[in-house]
Amino acid sequence: MNLNQKMKTGYKVLIYFLLLLVTLMTIYPFAWMISSSLKENKDVFNFPIEWIPGTPRWKNYVEIWQKIPLGIFMKNTVKLSVIVTFLQVLTSSFAAYAFAKLDFKGKNILFMCYIATIAIPWQAYMVPQFIMMSSMGLNNTHLAIICLQAFSAFGVFMMRQFYMKIPDELCEAARIDGLSEYGIWLRIMVPNSMPAITTLIIFTFVTTWNDFLGPQIYLTETRLKTIQIGLRMFSTQYTSDYALIMAASVATLIPVLIVFLSLQKYFVQGMMSSAVKG
Amino acid sequence: MTTNQSKLKRKNDLIAYSFILPNFLGFAFFTLVPMIFSFVLAFAKWKGTGNIEFVFFDNFKKLANDRAFVKSLSNTAIYTVLVVPLTLIMSLVLAMVLNMSIKGRNFFRTVSFFPYVASLVAVATVWRFVFSPAVGPVNMLLSKLTGKATNTLPYWTTHPGPAMVLVVMFSIWKNMGYYMVIFLAGLQSVNEELYEVASLDGANAWQRFTNVTLPQLAPTTFFVTIMLTISSFKVYDIFLNLFAGGDNQLSDATRVLVYQIYNTAFRSLDYGYASAMSMILFVIVLVITLLQFYGERKISE
Incomplete structure (x- = not known):
């Protein structure tokens, strides 16, 4: 691989890294929102974040319509x-x-x-x-x-x-x-x-x-x-x-x-x- | 002109007016008239009932010594100065990247646009939770990384400095995708041949960017700058949803111009004084727009 190609590969890696970072930051709040919506109140702020709750509390989605x-x-x-x-x-x-x-x-x-x-x-x-x-x-x-x-x-x-x-x-x-x-x-x-x-x-x-x-x-x-x-x-x-x-x-x-x-x-x-x- | 011709002309005029009328009626009644009314009220004292009492420049004199108002103005200005260039740069870079032929381009375009259409109250609430000083994951992570207790870390939602950082980050996150699409549109009209010429002349990527892309994008950049500046000056709902509690009140550290107008008009029912504040907002936006139009004309000459 010559220098030019190497630079091009490096450039590509950099661009994908950048995109991934932006995507991650864009999605993070939404992911957190969905994940928390399926938890008990007391578990929402547990750290480290439990992205997929052990027992998803689907009832939350029923209760919001009643409350x-x-x-x-x-x-x-x-x-x-x-x-x-x-x-x-x-x-x-x-x-x-x-x-x-x-x-x-x-x-x-x-x-x-x-x-x-x-x-x-x-x-x-x-x-x-x-x-x-x-x-x-x-x-x-x-x-x-x-x-x-x-x-x-x-x-x-x-x-x-x-x-x-x-x-x-x-x-x-x-x-x-x-x-x-x-x-x-x-x-x-x-x-x-x-x-x-x-x-x-x-x-x-x-x-x-x-x-x-x-x-x-x-x-x-x-x-x-x-x-x-x-x-x-x-x-x-x-x-x-x-x-x-x-x-x-x-x-x-x-x-x-x-x-x-x-x-x-x-x-x-x-x-x-x-x-x-x- | 013969009578027949002028008759035809009049008929054509009437047809044209009939096209415009439905929109114009609404526009005139709900936009133009209130605008004019606003100019009048700014020089008056009026609580909504009784006679309108003209006080000329008294409202504006009062504004100069109104500490809360001045504070709201300076907060709005700081916010604008930070948000406009940062959003501009981020969305331009993103547009450049998403204009290249890369895999998953459409996916990335869609994803980065989504925060713009997502409802503000919902996403602002998540941000408030995520940046909650005592229990939010951001400070928990920072605490883990630095070994400091969470109560020594930034109070994102209450302290002036961190609050400004938070609201600026939020605003960029929310609106970047929108301006990215506008830049993408602008990039479509950049002449490809110029890149080839520049490459043949031995220009590197950065030189191609500054000598070909930027000048050709100038109209788009001006448009984006105007839109960004205007929308920053009328910011309200972002601050309210990030920082205010159930009473919908903002503290000195986070109050902004439109909040001040809202409070003065709809809480204190001081319509005249609120209209004077509106005038300040109007004049600021007008001056910025004129400056930028003037600047654009100069550059394109």
Whole structure:
């Protein structure tokens, strides 16, 4: 083996070592979470860590549903995530079509409005937003969360970036064939932008599912709470029920994991092609 | 323009507006209007009921002498200064590695992205347990390695220094995968031929990186820096879930800007004062964004 090859092998070993280290650190908390969720409370902090408990306590996964209204939290979160995602994707791709492919009065100004607000953090105007919502009687309703999540400027911007890449000739040809603008959107734009739509679906779903501050502000009644603030309430109420807290945590991760893994293939693809490049 | 043409133009305009309207209505009502309202409230005193009393710059004068607010601002700034470059470097390195043709590439990509989609409350709770000063496995291991008792080791969840280290590590762990994917996207547009030219010129790996990869990635790097900085300045839920107990209160060592806004508005019901704090957040984010846009334009020239 010459020096060059030796260096290449060394380089490869180094890279795999690095990857292994990153993977280990990424997985460690999840492994600890799952392992602890199957233990007795008193065994959770045993050291050295017993990764596979001798007698797994599956009962933890039954008890979490009885001790807290986890089912209601789940139902609320699924409901909000699905509605918000649906509205966001529909209205964003609709608006993005006009911004990308149509010419109209005030287009630039309107688009500037959207662009300018992408950079403004929601936290900077959440207070007046709350005042407005409560004056309309929306405090402690799911509608409040839907209203504040479903119309983000980011979605419009992202979809528009993708639509810009679809050739104008396609729309032109469809127009000559007598398709209306709505028809073009439905038959040409939507089928041709699946990677971007999938990316937006994952983003919106995950953001809504994981949102913390919004539900913390608006949903103070237990029956309305989402999984995030419900889990937080549980872990601060039963502080020493370590194993149960971990079991509940695992339960909240599963839906996101399913959505993510089933769409994962499109996701990296979508991110790479629709990208959010500067 | 004939009347027919202008009629057609108007019809086309109306069709275009109909596409935008559903999103714009929601956007205008729930984003634009509250933003404007926020500007007004920042200069007023208002507890949610009764008349809004304009006090002009009083809120901002009060902010300068508000010890808790200044502390929250400095904590947020320290956090940002640490998180932005570290996350940037880690995610760039990871993206470079995962852009090579190596075995198990897709697996590694998926794994490193997972913390980003995992629910924050769940993972923050595990981290709190794992880093628990007295019984957590991290300090147990450290105690074994150093022979020190756990009560002499870092109090990750309560002491200012270790707490900052913990939250920065957590934040990198949580978000690295996201920025990695953005860098991966950026790397796809790097011109392969330039690498070959550089190799022929005898450039080594490091020189290829600094002379080919980095300049071509500049737009992506700017984008990532902006996103990272903005998200660091609005950090709240990470701190709350790592450090606060059942009362949802953060101590001086761990309070951040958005926590302060939240507390002032929703606990003390001091909407005007909270809006003034929001203005500070807004201005900081705006200045950073403008600086970076300006910088990007300069570099690309």
